[in-house]
Amino acid sequence: MAQAIIEITNVHKRFGHVEALKGVDLTVMEGEVIVIIGPSGSGKSTLLRCINRLEEYEKGSIVVDGIPLDTNQNINAVRREVGMVFQSFNLFAHLTVMQNLMLAQTTVRKRTKEEAEKVSRELLVKVGIPEKAESYPSQLSGGQQQRVAIARALAMNPRVMLFDEPTSALDPEMIKEVLDVMASLAKEGMTMLVVSHEMGFARAAAHRVIFMDEGQIVEEAPPELFFASPTQERTQLFLSKILHL
Amino acid sequence: MEQQEKNAPNRELSFVTGGEVNIRQDPWWWLVVTVIAIIILLVMIAPFPFKDIVVFARDGVLVTILVTISSYFLMLILGLFGGLGRLSKNKLVFGISSLYVEIIRGIPLLVQLIAWYFASPVVIQKIGVWLNFAPLMYYRANPIITAIVAITVCYGAYMSEIVRSGIQSIPKGQMEAARSLGMSHFQAMRYVVLPQAFRVILPPMGNEFIALLKDSSLVSVVAVADITRKGREFMSAHFNPIETWLMVALLYLVLTLVAARVVSYIEKRSKRGS
């Protein structure tokens, strides 16, 4: 954990009258795993989406791997370095699993078909579904789809992975298979920002847990400390709610 | 829904049923066979006037097919750009394409055809006089080309809306996932959104083809010798309206029924792919 890979400084974002982010500062170190929690509407998704510029922000700055998010060129460069996994998987519905994994490799990374296919097969083994290469997304379970989505993002060799509630659209019995893949990624030293209320994952894999509320970071601490003795009242209230569920 | 504004009687039937080139799997082909058989029977039983009408209208059938197919493909291209323009963030592009769609859809195709045929040459001639440029000064409208332009422009507006709603029906997450992988907007459209939108717009595209085929009969008023115009010429020469229009109707029916079968076949095949 030598150097900072993401530097977020005083970022503000509004949707019309709604202030989704009210001055967020966050520095993420290389290899760090951060879990972000917070009530609905607190700006967790917006923060992740600002990091790869799916959302534009009005004020502040975000620098990823030394590249400031300003010009279009830089935005595309950053997107190549940052993988994103969505709550609703967002696999390309008209393409097979293999084609889903290969598309951006050939069009963005300019790999040959052979290279791309080799990378894809290895990643499918890694996420545990090599036999599904020729299936369409609609033929897979939610857990399988999310694992394909993770593989698709990994195929671009990102330096950072963003996860926006990756398991909250899944049936309970499929959550573990996705969390296992994420945990092994964390063990390999991938830098990860994870919005999730899976506290088991946070305890086991996170280096830092962040609590967001009303567009701000309210509290951050290593997981042991965070769960044992939260300092802010809002954090305590929120934790008491979700831990009782 | 929007389509019905244009030409309601043409659009009530949904032609897409069955769906196989093989007659055993798509029994609707029997209807095509039956209509052709009726035509042959009429020609054999009463060569005058039926055979004479068919011979006389033969070139008209080719003209109808030519006008239909060329304006269909041109209007697909125009509709693609119109639809993308309607979704553009660029205000100018959005404005121009929206104006085009709204204005053109508010004017009957027949009026547009007549305007293109009679008014546009005068405008071009005036410009020629103004520029003192002889080829423009003596410009004369070519009926077939003018008709193809008019139909393309009119149908392109309807197609733009079909394309727009097709693209909008694809979940936003598809575009976002593509962009998050580093694809450009163009790449994401080209490889992710448009292929999926294409499947959505295929059925309305098929309906447009059949509607256009029938609407092509309107070009008969602007000196294009299509089936309908040939029918009118034959009737005024021989005074047998019943036989003439029976045969003209049967000829159109063969074309539309065959087109409907092909459309339904293409749709079935594209569904199989997913």
Ligand SMILES: Nc1ncnc2c1ncn2[C@@H]1O[C@H](COP(=O)(O)OP(=O)(O)OP(=O)(O)O)[C@@H](O)[C@H]1O
């Ligand atoms: N595209 C949008 N248009 C308008 N308002 C938006 C948009 N996206 C988010 N918001 C608003 O911004 C605020 C933050 O939303 P965000 O999605 O970041 O919250 P969240 O913490 O991810 O919540 P959840 O747990 O429900 O996913 C909310 O008030 C939300 O209504």
Ligand SMILES: [Mg+2]
């Ligand atoms: Mg969210």
